Amino acid sequence: MAEFISSKTITKRKPDSCIWCGEPIARGESCLEVVSAEDGEIGTCYWHPECDDACQKMMQRDRTWGEPFEPYEFARGTNLCKHDYRIMQQQQPNEAKNP
Numbered sequence: 021m022a023e024f025i026s027s028k029t030i031t032k033r034k035p036d037s038c039i040w041c042g043e044p045i046a047r048g049e050s051c052l053e054v055v056s057a058e059d060g061e062i063g064t065c066y067w068h069p070e071c072d073d074a075c076q077k078m079m080q081r082d083r084t085w086g087e088p089f090e091p092y093e094f095a096r097g098t099n100l101c102k103h104d105y106r107i108m109q110q111q112q113p114n115e116a117k118n119p
């Protein structure tokens with residue numbers, strides 16, 4: 021299990037992708053930088069603020085703190101995987117856009 025080390029809000033100097041949704045984080049955009057260790061290896065990942073929010077809510081709801089999730093699998097700013105999100109958008113296009 022990954023061990024949390026630190027997190028802080030930074031302004032990105034070089035483009036990267038968000039660990040939650042896989043969408044790009046542009047240069048100059050502010051994002052959350054999270055450092056953690058797994059099996060003795062230090063890893064850094066980046067989050068859109070709204071994706072961090074969605075993740076916190078999901079883990080609170082499901083009580084899954086610290087459990088691994090599938091990177092890049094979620095729709096940006098939501099706790100729905102991209103597949104479910106697409107179906108929801110097809111069913112309720114307006115609600116999916118403005119949850």
Ligand SMILES: [Zn+2]
Nearest residue numbers: 038041068071
């Ligand atoms: Zn994201």
